Amino acid sequence: MSVGQALPHESAALHVTGHALYTDDLVHRTHHVLHAHPVCSPHAHARVARIDTGPALEVEGVVRVLTADDVPGVNDSGTKHDEPLFPDIVMFVGHAVAWVLGETLEAARLGAEAVEVDYEPLPAIVALTEAIEAESFQGNQPVVARGDVDQGLTGATHVFTGVTEMAGQEHFYLETHASLALVDEAGQVFVQCSTQHPTETQEIVAHVLGLHSHHVTVQCLRMGGGFGGKEMQPHGFAAVAALGATLTGRPVRLRLSRTHDLTMTGKRHGFHASWRVGFDDDGCLQALEATLTSDGGWSLDLSEPVLARALCHVDNAYWIPHVRLHGRIARTHKTSQTAFRGFGGPQGMLVIEDILGRCAPLLGIDPVALRSRNFYVDGQATPYGQVVRHPERIARAWQQVLDTGRIAARQAEIAEFNAAHEHTKRGLAVTPVKFGISFNFTSFNQAGALVHVYKDGSVLINHGGTEMGQGLHTKMLQVAATTLGVPLTKVRLAPTRTDKVPNTSATAASSSSDLNGGAVKDACEQILARLRAYADGRDVAWDELVREAYLARVQLWAAGFYRTEGIHWDPAAMQGHPFKYFAYGVAAAEVEVDGFTGAHHTRRVDIVHDVGDSLSPLVDLGQIEGGFVQGMGWLTLEDLRWDESDGPGRGRLLTQSASTYKLPSLSELPDELNVALLEHATEDGVVHGSKAVGEPPLMLAFSVREALREAVGAFGRPGASVELASPATPEAVFWAIERGRG
Structure with a gap:
């Protein structure tokens, strides 16, 4: 029986020897290929007054310049019809107004530089807080509610208010966006594409070309990473390549450079959350009211379902009797933010984890105890009405981490260390994950x-x-x-x-x-x-x-x-049974922080994760480790920055390369990483009793952020609440220490 065996990845040998083929590798096996290069806007928001492609056509090797006039079908690359493929109003720095096709990529690049474009600059909203102040919103504004929040807060012994902000995240997959399109002798458009959603790529290409879907075939050989960034974003690039191939009769290759990929494609949504929360004398959650605003960028993309999932995950693993959660999507003049591993779940969960981390000292309760006493128990339901099945697995995984990680003993050791070291402190935190598995949109299941x-x-x-x-x-x-x-x-x-x-x-x-x-x-x-x-x-x-x-x-x-059977969802009421099951996990992290610089490193991480009966244990372990590290990057390292000045560079992405955008590397990995799969966790009604493992482990990284909070708190007075930015970069940690000392 192959299922359950710890087998290596089916392409592992091809990956490590360099023989695995990706979309752009196929260019070398295709004759007479043209190369596409974008003509990008230098403005975050401007009207395109004039485009003159004539100078580009005089550049040696330039074959054609694609503009809106060339589109035979619908000039739009989005499913919401709010993303013109060739815009007459640019909405972010890097927005492509035309594409140049050349015999070589260099010819296409020089041709793109030669295209003359006149812009009429318009006011631009860049920061999420600016959009909130200007009431610049788009899409739906859903509400998840249960009970009577006002009554719950009135009856609570302790009520706290606050704001939680979190930044976005760049996917930074190894392979940038790539498409290779050609038209065969029968007029069939064939697109090789690095896409997570070939059917949707097919549909967008077809409607841009004015064709039916059966005229277009999309193939995905393999991707060099996706993380959600290739779910919606590849469609427009594939459409440009297909349009070029249709008009010239030659294959067209479009592959973004790393800088173009960073500046032209969407990220994880940044979020702003304002909240009020109430606890009783024992530290049990009584009521929560929050407004979550996501930074959608210039168009909707997948922002609505991302927001819906965020609202459905604010509770994480905790029972909250009275809940009222408002959601809204800001429109800013930045790239259209999109799916990213966790799809809003991490942003929603971070709200409640930040609340518990900040409130624990004010309540005089150890954060480990505060979290565990609020866990769901059998028979309780989420704020959107789904009964939580097998909540005992949260407690079981939690106890396993406490035992195997020697949490109580290490807390004592850390207290002793901190008392003996004035300028270096350690922190230890344990956090849970409850993540719903299924698409929000029932039909996709x-x-x-x-x-x-x-x-x-x-x-x-x-x-x-x-x-x-x-x-x-x-x-x-x-x-x-x-x-x-x-x-x-x-x-x-x-x-x-x-x-x-x-x-x-x-x-x-x-x-x-x-x-x-x-x-x-x-x-x-x-x-x-x-x-x-x-x-x-x-x-x-x-x-x-x-x-x-x-x-x-x-x-x-x-x-x-x-x-998928047994799921249903009312998106208007934000009620139903949207998930087939919940995936559970628990992580404990220990960190050490330098009080002079805020520099920190992770000493040890212990994880117990519920994957049901694993289909492929080695693959699942890799996903848990990789997801955790990616989450740690989002929460502690990866700091997206846009130019928010009033100068000519307003709206420009400042972190547009590996030299300015910090990714986790070997030096950021925990010194010790222990991962165990939860045993006796068979899931009913799924393939061989297995559970999903792609996204849930990312949120195990909350433990690192909460451990940093504990270490920062050790520099200040006991019982003080620590506010920590996200990402908790060394600079952010340093300023948090300074606030605590003050």
Whole structure:
């Protein structure tokens, strides 16, 4: 049985030897390719008064300049029709008003520099707080409510108010956005694209070209990382390449440079949250009222579902009797912010974790005790009405971390260390995660697969999910081999493409193994049922049985389908049962902070995470470790900065390279990282009892931020509440220490 085996990633050898092919590698196997380069706006907000492409066409090697006049269909690359592909009003610095096609990338670049554009600058809103003050909002303004918040706050013994702000995050995948488009002899548009959502890329390309979806095929070979940044954002780039290929009759390659990728594509949404919270004498949460405002950037993109998920995760693992949560999306003149691992969940959870971390000293309660006494228990429901199943797993994982991490003993050791060291302090924190698994939009919770069994007994599978390094293909191979009862060597996987499996959902929401695994399993079971019926009880070896079945005209291929059952959601009322289940986890982190500089490092992290019955333990461990480190980067290192001055550079992204945007590296990893999978955690109604693992581990990194709060607090007077910026960079930590000392 392949499922449950600790196998390496199916492309591991290709990755480490450099033989794995990505979208842009295919350019070298394609003849007469043209290269695309953008003509980018230097203004955050301006009207395009004139474009003169003539000078560009005089540049040697320039073949064509694409503008809005060339679009035969709809000049829009978004699903909300608020993202003109070629805008007449630019909405952020780097917004492309035209694309130049050249024989070489250098020719296209020089051509783009030669295009003459006149702009009429307009006022620009850059900071999220500016947008709130100006009431610059877009999209829906949902509310999640339960009970009577006013009564709950009135009856609470302790009431606190505050503001929690958190920055966005750059995806910084290794492979930047890339598309390669060509048109075949039948007029079929074929797009190779680094996309998490091939079907949506197909649909956007089709409507830009004025075609039906069956005229367009999109294939994703593999991605060099996605993290949500390639869920919605690739579509416009693919459409530009397809438009160029259609108009010139030649293949067109569009690959963003790192700087273009950073300046032209969306990030994780930054959030601003104002809140009031009430506790009783025992520190139990009584009521919470909060307003969450996300920085959507210039267009909606996925901001509405991101906000909805944020509101549905403010409770995290805690029971709050009275809740009223308001949500709104700010419109700013920045890149359109988009999906990022966790999809609003991290921002929502950070609100309650920040509240508990700030309020614990004021209540005189140890933060570890404050968190654990507020956990959900059996029978309780979330503010949006979903009963929390298996909440005892939170407590079980929590206790396992306390025991294996020697938390009580280490707290005593840290207290002793801090008493002996005036200028260096340590902190230790434990935080939980409860993360809902399924798409907010119920219709997206479906998947398809196509499985072929050939006459020689070999098996080829194709499913609607995309591989971005997370190990989805590895798990699908294991599911197919286990279901059919054949060795893993018998099974091969084909690239994801829209003419094999149609109408697929994005590879996102941590649901891809659940959805595509269910579809693959369904297809394999159909084939297996036919083979068993043909065998009629005979014990026949697989290869022989397949050969006989073919000669007997038994169908040896099947299209599988899966839909998540038991979920429903009313987006207007923000009530329902939107998630198939909750994934749980607990992390304990210990940090050390230098009081002179705010510099800090993570000494030790202990994690217990619930993945159900793991389909592929080695893959899951990699996802837990990687997700945790990425979350740690968001919370402590990665500091997006835009020019908020009134000068000519207003709205420009200042952190537009690896030299100015700090990513986690080996030096930031914990000195000791212990990860354990929660045992005896089978999940009902999912593929082989497994649970999603892509996004939930990112939020385990709250433990590092809370440990920093504890260390900062040790520099000041006992019982003081510590406010900590997010990201908690060394500078932010230093100023928090200074405030505590003052």
